[in-house]
Amino acid sequence: MSTIDRTHDIVVWGATGVAGRLVADHLTEQYTPDDLSLALGGRDETRLRELEATLVRQRSDWEEIPILVGDATDRESLDAIAEATRVVCTTVGPYTKYGTPVVEACISAGTDYCDLTGEINWVREMIDRYHDDAVNAGARIVHSCGFDSIPADLGTKLVQSFAIDEFGTPCELVRIYLEDGRGGVSGGTMASAVELFRAASTDPVARQTLRNPYSLAPPGERDGVDPGTQSLPRNDALRGEWTAPSPMAVVNERVIRRSNALLGYPWGREFECRESVPIGPGLVGMAGASAVTAGVGLATAGLAFGPTREALRRFVFPDPGEGPTREEIESGYFTVRVLGRGTAPDGPFVVEGRIGADRDPGYGATAKMLGEAAMCLACEEIDSPLEGGVLTPASGIGDPLADRLRRAGLVVEVGEWDRTA
Structure with missing residues (x-):
């Protein structure tokens, strides 16, 4: 400054x-x-x-x-x-x-x-x-x-700082879970989503940014071991329940990896992060995760295809400047939980972070x-x-x-x- x-x-x-x-x-x-x-x-x-x-x-x-x-x-x-x-x-x-x-x-x-x-x-x-x-x-x-991307990015930083202070080593992997939430969507948010997918349809750099998990890292450092965003239902071993892809992961995970790179890799170059939506255990959890995955896939496909993207913009999404009511904002809420797993000389450990609010997450x-x-x-x-x-x-x-x-x-x-x- x-x-x-x-x-x-x-x-x-x-x-x-x-x-x-x-x-x-x-x-x-x-x-x-x-x-x-x-x-x-x-x-x-x-x-x-x-x-x-x-x-x-x-x-x-x-x-x-x-x-x-x-x-x-x-x-x-x-x-x-x-x-x-x-x-x-x-x-x-x-x-x-x-x-x-x-x-x-x-x-x-x-x-x-x-x-x-x-x-x-x-x-x-x-x-x-x-x-x-x-x-x-x-x-x-x-x-x-x-909401993009403080809960995930700052939550990861807090978990890693705690791990280093308490156990002398960072977590080698972090999982971010969108546990619950309720809130409205504004025209401005949807206009941003439309612009993102419109750019990806015509600009090869924008397409590469969406595909590469390390696309926001400094030039020359845009590769690594992390496989990137979850695309299918997954039985999460850390939580012991089924999870579905998070629609925010494509943003939040790349922001977290940039944080690690800019800070000089205090969490290691082998660090992995993944964001998902926890659904539940067993067959019910698997069915729910499959349903959420299908919904996210349809929404993504609709935004990726030009004619449906424009139809959504014109006939479904609110106009820019429109947003949730005061009542909807005040009745909203969210919880993001961050779990980090690491290994210290005394054995494995798991650190938990939580960021939440009693307000609409997006507004x-x-x-x-x-x-x-x-x-x-x-x-x-x-x-x-x-x-x-x-x-x-x-x-x-x-x-x-x-x-x-x-x-x-x-x-x-x-x-x-x-x-x-």
């Missing part, structure tokens, strides 16, 4: 969108103007002022919140915004269409950045084009700071995760040897993010696995 004084600590870019409003709502509820100099950014001044009025009316501590007007396609306005703040916290997607100029502006200004993207084709592009520039500028460009909880990631960057609460680059939550922020998430009401736990619990 630049040492130059900035007017604002955080600008929420895209503040009038579904996710942006939730991030601004969380930050003004969790913090006061004494804690945080916040600004709201976007292209529609009228809507921004309406949002400011709503937040000020709801929060007695906040008398006013500055407004910064710009356009995602106007580099000059983005430069002015980036130069005015310590952190740009952006919810404007699809990032493939609207994210690159914001990243460029932040690197040019030496400004830290965080987002919600799960568009790994675009993340790969940012790595290849801008990682070295971000390192030289001292700008932390931290992608995937929401209510994601807003807290993104907002707290931005706070860590703004306050320089960083546990990382990396001072710049295209980073991940675990490699770019690290353990201090867990403390902020706990204070924000999320469950973040780690310890030795109690198999009887």
Whole structure:
């Protein structure tokens, strides 16, 4: 981050969108103007002022919140915004269409950045084009700071840190389980999914990014022993139950492998990770895992095939800007469990991590995760040897993010696995 004084600590870019409003709502509820100099950014001044009025009316501590007007396609306005703040916290997607100029502006200004993207084709592009520039500028460009991919990425980091501290060695494998959850889906999220599969249909680099488990690793290090994302029902030996493929694994697993690489392989070059959905034991579990696998396969096939992808976009998916209701957000929840297995001189061990929330995972909880990631960057609460680059939550922020998430009401736990619990 630049040492130059900035007017604002955080600008929420895209503040009038579904996710942006939730991030601004969380930050003004969790913090006061004494804690945080916040600004709201976007292209529609009228809507921004309406949002400011709503937040000020709801929060007695906040008398006013500055407004910064710009356009995602106007580099000059983005430069002015980036130069005015310590952190740009952006919810404007699809990032493939609207994210690159914001990243460029932040690197040019030496400004830290965080987002919600799960568009790994675009993340790969940012790595290849801008990682070295971000390192030289001292700008932390931290992608995937929401449900994609903080629970999996930070959960793995916490499990590995515990294993090293307690047993003197990291886990050689980590399993991430999407145990339960309920929440709505917005038009912005589905638009990002459409963009990802559309890019893969025409761009060989995007296709390779989806196929290679190590595609987000640094150039020259994009291979390894990990076979990659689970595609079939599997009887999980660690849990003793059947699991199905996770629709988020294609993003989260690659982010975790990048974390390991950027941190200098503290978990070893033979480290393996896999994310799945636990279903249950026995024949019932096998049948359920088979059904979930078929559903994930159909959804993937529908997005991969151009005509059905466009039909889903036009007639099934919500429009960008649409999202779950307040009631749906507050009635949602999720639990992600991370189990790491290792071998110490005294024998094998298993470490358990858990991250969960009593909010919709994609919006209510994601807003807290993104907002707290931005706070860590703004306050320089960083546990990382990396001072710049295209980073991940675990490699770019690290353990201090867990403390902020706990204070924000999320469950973040780690310890030795109690198999009887």
